[in-house]
Amino acid sequence: MSAERLLVVGGDAAGMSAASTARRLRPADDLAITVLEQGPEVSFSACGIPYWVGDLVEDRDQLVARTPRDFTARDVDVRTGTRAEELDLDAGTVRTSTGETLGFDRLVVATGGRPMRPDVPGLDAPGVHGVHRLADGADIRAAIAAGARHAVVLGGGYIGLEMAEVLRTRGLEVTVVLADSLPMPQLDADMGERVCKAMGDLGIDVQPDQPVCAVETGADGAARAVTTDAGSYPCDLVVVGLGLGPEVELARAAGLRIGETGAIEVDRSQRSRSHGHVLAAGDCSETFHRLTGQAVHVALGTHANRQGRVAGSVVGGRAARFAGVLGTSITKVGDLEIGRTGLCTGQAEAAGHDVRAETVEETTRAGYYPGAGPIAVKLVVDGGSGQLLGGQVVGGPGAGKRVDVLATAIWAGWTADELADCDLSYAPPFSPVFDPVLVAARVAGRAAGG
Amino acid sequence: MSAERLLVVGGDAAGMSAASTARRLRPADDLAITVLEQGPEVSFSACGIPYWVGDLVEDRDQLVARTPRDFTARDVDVRTGTRAEELDLDAGTVRTSTGETLGFDRLVVATGGRPMRPDVPGLDAPGVHGVHRLADGADIRAAIAAGARHAVVLGGGYIGLEMAEVLRTRGLEVTVVLADSLPMPQLDADMGERVCKAMGDLGIDVQPDQPVCAVETGADGAARAVTTDAGSYPCDLVVVGLGLGPEVELARAAGLRIGETGAIEVDRSQRSRSHGHVLAAGDCSETFHRLTGQAVHVALGTHANRQGRVAGSVVGGRAARFAGVLGTSITKVGDLEIGRTGLCTGQAEAAGHDVRAETVEETTRAGYYPGAGPIAVKLVVDGGSGQLLGGQVVGGPGAGKRVDVLATAIWAGWTADELADCDLSYAPPFSPVFDPVLVAARVAGRAAGG
Numbered sequence: 001m002s003a004e005r006l007l008v009v010g011g012d013a014a015g016m017s018a019a020s021t022a023r024r025l026r027p028a029d030d031l032a033i034t035v036l037e038q039g040p041e042v043s044f045s046a047c048g049i050p051y052w053v054g055d056l057v058e059d060r061d062q063l064v065a066r067t068p069r070d071f072t073a074r075d076v077d078v079r080t081g082t083r084a085e086e087l088d089l090d091a092g093t094v095r096t097s098t099g100e101t102l103g104f105d106r107l108v109v110a111t112g113g114r115p116m117r118p119d120v121p122g123l124d125a126p127g128v129h130g131v132h133r134l135a136d137g138a139d140i141r142a143a144i145a146a147g148a149r150h151a152v153v154l155g156g157g158y159i160g161l162e163m164a165e166v167l168r169t170r171g172l173e174v175t176v177v178l179a180d181s182l183p184m185p186q187l188d189a190d191m192g193e194r195v196c197k198a199m200g201d202l203g204i205d206v207q208p209d210q211p212v213c214a215v216e217t218g219a220d221g222a223a224r225a226v227t228t229d230a231g232s233y234p235c236d237l238v239v240v241g242l243g244l245g246p247e248v249e250l251a252r253a254a255g256l257r258i259g260e261t262g263a264i265e266v267d268r269s270q271r272s273r274s275h276g277h278v279l280a281a282g283d284c285s286e287t288f289h290r291l292t293g294q295a296v297h298v299a300l301g302t303h304a305n306r307q308g309r310v311a312g313s314v315v316g317g318r319a320a321r322f323a324g325v326l327g328t329s330i331t332k333v334g335d336l337e338i339g340r341t342g343l344c345t346g347q348a349e350a351a352g353h354d355v356r357a358e359t360v361e362e363t364t365r366a367g368y369y370p371g372a373g374p375i376a377v378k379l380v381v382d383g384g385s386g387q388l389l390g391g392q393v394v395g396g397p398g399a400g401k402r403v404d405v406l407a408t409a410i411w412a413g414w415t416a417d418e419l420a421d422c423d424l425s426y427a428p429p430f431s432p433v434f435d436p437v438l439v440a441a442r443v444a445g446r447a448a449g450g
Numbered sequence: 451m452s453a454e455r456l457l458v459v460g461g462d463a464a465g466m467s468a469a470s471t472a473r474r475l476r477p478a479d480d481l482a483i484t485v486l487e488q489g490p491e492v493s494f495s496a497c498g499i500p501y502w503v504g505d506l507v508e509d510r511d512q513l514v515a516r517t518p519r520d521f522t523a524r525d526v527d528v529r530t531g532t533r534a535e536e537l538d539l540d541a542g543t544v545r546t547s548t549g550e551t552l553g554f555d556r557l558v559v560a561t562g563g564r565p566m567r568p569d570v571p572g573l574d575a576p577g578v579h580g581v582h583r584l585a586d587g588a589d590i591r592a593a594i595a596a597g598a599r600h601a602v603v604l605g606g607g608y609i610g611l612e613m614a615e616v617l618r619t620r621g622l623e624v625t626v627v628l629a630d631s632l633p634m635p636q637l638d639a640d641m642g643e644r645v646c647k648a649m650g651d652l653g654i655d656v657q658p659d660q661p662v663c664a665v666e667t668g669a670d671g672a673a674r675a676v677t678t679d680a681g682s683y684p685c686d687l688v689v690v691g692l693g694l695g696p697e698v699e700l701a702r703a704a705g706l707r708i709g710e711t712g713a714i715e716v717d718r719s720q721r722s723r724s725h726g727h728v729l730a731a732g733d734c735s736e737t738f739h740r741l742t743g744q745a746v747h748v749a750l751g752t753h754a755n756r757q758g759r760v761a762g763s764v765v766g767g768r769a770a771r772f773a774g775v776l777g778t779s780i781t782k783v784g785d786l787e788i789g790r791t792g793l794c795t796g797q798a799e800a801a802g803h804d805v806r807a808e809t810v811e812e813t814t815r816a817g818y819y820p821g822a823g824p825i826a827v828k829l830v831v832d833g834g835s836g837q838l839l840g841g842q843v844v845g846g847p848g849a850g851k852r853v854d855v856l857a858t859a860i861w862a863g864w865t866a867d868e869l870a871d872c873d874l875s876y877a878p879p880f881s882p883v884f885d886p887v888l889v890a891a892r893v894a895g896r897a898a899g900g
Contacts, residue, residue: 013883048818048878062818158877290873301883302876323871330875339875368498368512398851404874404885405854411872412862421773422861423740424854425780425789426752427608428498433463433751435854 003032006315007094007104009084009250011037012044013301014282014308015110016066019076021312028075031315034104035076036096038083039133042068047301049137050159053144054166060134084111087254089275106277108311109251109264113244113283113299118154122215127223128238131159140239144170148237151175152226154212156183158331159241161195164204165333167239175205175233177212177226184338186329187392188345190359191338191378194394198336207231244299246284259286261297268321270311279314281307290324290411291343291389292351298325328407330400335373339403342390342410345380354383356447362436364398366428375399377440379406379416386415386448391437398430405437416445453482456765457544457554459534459700461487462494463751464732464758465560466516469526471762478525481765484554485526486546488533489583492518497751499587500609503594504616510584534561537704539725556727558761559701559714563694563733563749568604572665577673578688581609590689594620598687601625602676604662606633608781609691611645614654615783617689625655625683627662627676634788636779637842638795640809641788641828644844648786657681694749696734709736711747718771720761729764731757740774740861741793741839742801748775778857780850785823789853792840792860795830804833806897812886814848816878825849827890829856829866836865836898841887848880855887866895 006022008015019033035042043066051057068078083097087107095101115130117123127143130136150173153164160176161183168174176183176199182192183199183206199206210228215238218224225234246263248256257274259265264280265273268288272278282304286295303325313320328341348355357380365372373396380390391406393399409419419441426433434442456472458465469483485492493516501507518528533547537557545551565580567573577593580586600623603614610626611633618624626633626649632642633649633656649656660678665688668674675684696713698706707724709715714730715723718738722728732754736745753775763770778791798805807830815822823846830840841856843849859869869891876883884892 045816045818045878045883047876048816051819051878056820057818300876302873305883306871324873326873328873328875330877330880332877332879337880341873341875366495366498368495368507369501370506398848401848401851401875401880402854404852404887405858407874408855408858408862408869408872412858412864414862419858421756422858423752423774423776423778423791424857425778425791425851426497426750427780427782428495428501429782430780430787430851433495433755437854 003028003030004105005103006031006033006106006108007102008033008035008108008110009094010110010112010282011035011042011078011080012110012112012282013304015108016043016071017305017308018108018110018281018312018315019071021309022315023074023076025313025316025318033076034102035078036082036084036094037078037080040080041134042066042071042078042080044134046132049131049134050162050166052137053140053163054169060138063134084250087250089254089278106315107279108315109256109278109280109284110282110308111247111250111284114247115240116242116245117240118212118242120212120214122217122223125215125217125223126221127236128215128240130240131163140237143237144172148172150235151237151239152177152233152235153239153241154226155241155243156180157185157241157243158329161331161333163239163241164199165202168202168204172237175207175235177210177228177233178206178208179211181208186327186340186344188357188378191376191392191394194376195333195336195338198333202334207233244283246297248284251280251284256280259295261286261295263297265295269314270307270322271314279311281311287322288324290326296325298327300329326407326410328403330403332400335396337395337397337400339393339400340391341403341407342388343380344390344392348380348389353389356381356383356444358440358444358447360436360440360443362439363432364396365430366432369428371397373397373399375436377436379440379444381416381444381448383448386417386445388414388416388419402437416441416448420445453478453480454555455553456481456483456556456558457552458483458485458558458560459544460560460562460732461485461492461528461530462560462562462732463754465558466493466521467755467758468558468560468731468762468765469521471759472765473524473526475763475766475768483526484552485528486532486534486544487528487530488547490530491584492516492521492528492530494584496582499581499584500612500616502587503590503613504619510588513584534700537700539704539728556765557729558765559706559728559730559734560732560758561697561700561734564697565690566692566695567690568662568692570662570664572667572673575665575667575673576671577686578665578690580690581613590687593687594622598622600685601687601689602627602683602685603689603691604676605691605693606630607635607691607693608779611781611783613689613691614649615652618652618654622687625657625685627660627678627683628656628658629661631658636777636790636794638807638828641826641842641844644826645783645786645788648783652784657683694733696747698734701730701734706730709745711736711745713747715745719764720757720772721764729761731761737772738774740776746775748777750779776857776860778853780853782850785846787845787847787850789843789850790841791853791857792838793830794840794842798830798839803839806831806833806894808890808894808897810886810890810893812889813882814846815880816882819878821847823847823849825886827886829890829894831866831894831898833898836867836895838864838866838869852887866891866898870895
């Protein structure tokens with residue numbers, strides 16, 4: 001009896017989690033696993049690239065969690081530098097960029113994300129870089145080493161914020177050009193304003209409400225300015241941090257159904273809605289929001305890992321379901337920490353809630369304890385029931401991770417009053433007598449009529 | 451129509467919360483409020499005393515949250531330096547240390563805690579200090595200013611640990627004498643060992659398994675050594691940090707029922723079980739454990755505040771219930787942060803659980819990010835159901851407050867697997883891809899058969 005053949009297309013977080021999980025459940029004589037990865041590495045931390053550029057991480061290899069060899073040692077055949085060109089789902093074959101045609105019995109599509117790029121002239125010029133692969137980080141480092149002085153960062157989400165900060169700390173002049181009126185569109189405007197101010201305090205020039213029109217190039221063909229309707233920003237380095245969309249061309253061509261989010265439609269066990277025997281996981285696939293039940297596309301390594309694990313479990317013969325997302329995330333700019341989870345005010349209103357939103361301003365530690373910094377906690381609750389819908393935290397060191405308590409309470413389906421009653425920890429070096437999230441919960445509970 | 455008269459005995463966290471809450475709900479012409487406080491101040495942070503001794507807090511007044519004048523301005527008659535000597539519940543009168551007899555219609559007993567002291571000779575000698583009132587802090591500061599060189603700290607709980615650290619940073623030689631085999635008896639032994647090692651790394655001499663036999667005094671009558679069965683530890687300063695018991699003498703003499711914990715028995719609305727029209731709150735009263743439902747005595751400012759608020763609500767005519775405790779707490783020794791919540795292994799076994807306990811060792815941040823420190827997370831789960839029963843966290847900066855996520859998950863009644871699925875935040879400066887609490891939950895879930 002020959003082994004069943006599993007093909008995994010894409011060797012980053014989702015693909016490698018799927019492969020590892022399937023291997024843990026089924027030995028090599030029962031399941032042969034082949035992973036095709038177009039890039040040179042597997043299992044690297046894209047989230048770490050800004051910190052490598054910022055010299056906070058010294059060595060590129062520190063961002064590589066596992067090498068292809070690590071997987072080979074576990075009987076997973078990893079083929080880097082090999083692109084899946086075409087899938088034939090009926091025949092069960094894939095044609096690769098190396099000219100081979102491989103057969104498979106089971107398929108996991110984990111083609112990941114594709115950096116969003118506006119359709120404007122000059123974006124392919126030398127000097128314009130994404131922040132997606134390790135090679136991007138190497139290119140930006142090389143540009144700095146070659147004397148880049150002024151960077152324009154397109155985008156004010158996580159990557160845009162992080163890149164702006166590290167380029168500034170490396171000594172460059174930095175302009176952030178935003179299509180929106182504020183950075184961090186995942187936050188309510190009042191919280192985004194705090195982030196914007198912190199960027200200014202770091203000496204970062206923020207230019208809001210300006211969709212980019214073009215990247216101008218010089219006589220050498222390289223980027224020399226970013227232009228918008230409102231201005232022109234000279235630069236010798238352009239960093240594109242506009243987020244990730246799903247990479248679904250291979251899946252679409254193969255006939256897998258693509259949802260309204262633009263990602264592959266899957267059920268809660270990561271099975272394609274159109275081809276139940278095909279699995280998809282990670283940034284190329286849809287997920288669902290825990291609160292609204294709606295399909296969403298959220299490109300994050302944690303979800304990719306978990307979805308990969310679910311897909312691998314299914315291949316391994318073990319029932320598994322992905323539990324959904326709240327859109328919890330965290331970042332920092334300088335000493336300002338930023339966390340968010342659940343629905344922001346606009347999202348909650350769009351979902352039909354009678355929204356109450358309350359913000360409290362407290363300190364991260366007891367007010368008298370050294371290092372106590374400001375922290376603002378905003379809670380979004382449903383006015384009828386008092387149910388917690390979303391939370392946002394912006395503040396000094398120690399503020400950000402408090403969003404995890406909010407995520408846990410929202411995940412549990414609690415009202416604000418229920419959170420306010422919860423027995424959280426207190427000591428002067430860590431919080432005021434009542435942790436800021438508890439104070440926020442009490443205020444929000446009152447606003448909801450509790 | 452004259453106002454109803456509320457008497458509050460004790461003007462710390464519980465008493466003042468009760469007074470404030472009652473006042474918010476009922477104006478002065480409806481309810482007259484008198485607070486009797488034997489000490490010189492109200493609403494001060496006893497938890498902050500170690501940090502004042504350690505010069506981390508410069509000014510004593512920073513530890514005073516509100517002054518009697520703040521309350522007087524809100525029509526609460528606060529009488530400091532006035533002790534309630536005797537209560538007559540039938541007559542509705544209190545005799546005070548100032549020779550008055552006051553009448554009352556409603557009563558809140560909030561007499562607080564009493565520092566535990568072993569019954570050994572010499573404990574009343576000059577040079578022996580508690581850590582209970584601001585005056586204690588002033589005395590210890592004076593002793594250091596007068597040249598104290600070697601301190602013995604009795605007790606290895608929160609206060610003992612914190613005092614040992616700050617005395618060490620002030621340059622004293624410090625010996626901690628423990629009746630138990632490890633500091634922090636609220637932790638499992640393997641976690642307590644980590645704390646013990648950190649104390650040693652700070653140059654603190656830990657002497658375990660040695661109940662104190664006597665404080666020896668010199669020719670001047672002042673403490674000069676602490677003796678145990680195993681040794682004698684010379685010192686010129688003794689700090690007693692053995693925890694707080696309930697202060698119930700007044701209540702007991704008045705006939706209020708005292709529970710097995712030694713504290714005043716109350717229902718969930720803080721009403722005395724023997725005298726339903728009398729309320730009790732804070733360190734003098736019992737509370738109940740959220741997981742076991744059993745009466746417990748936990749002396750913590752957060753609970754005292756909340757119980758006071760419940761008592762004040764009841765007086766104010768608004769239904770309120772105290773939601774119970776998990777025994778969540780946090781402290782630090784040097785850079786080592788320590789958090790715990792719920793049941794430790796021994797408590798869970800005593801409550802009849804088939805216990806599974808798992809410890810994981812991770813890093814506080816992504817391993818490659820500067821400042822990533824070790825963190826150990828231990829989870830105690832029920833082997834039959836997988837229900838989370840307790841959590842302990844010991845690690846570098848950023849570790850401690852993670853206990854709040856565990857407290858929230860336990861409060862929600864989750865299994866370990868449910869926590870493992872929860873959408874917590876990730877970015878390299880804040881955690882590995884999977885937060886250590888999630889990794890611990892996954893491992894514990896597997897151990898419980900999930």
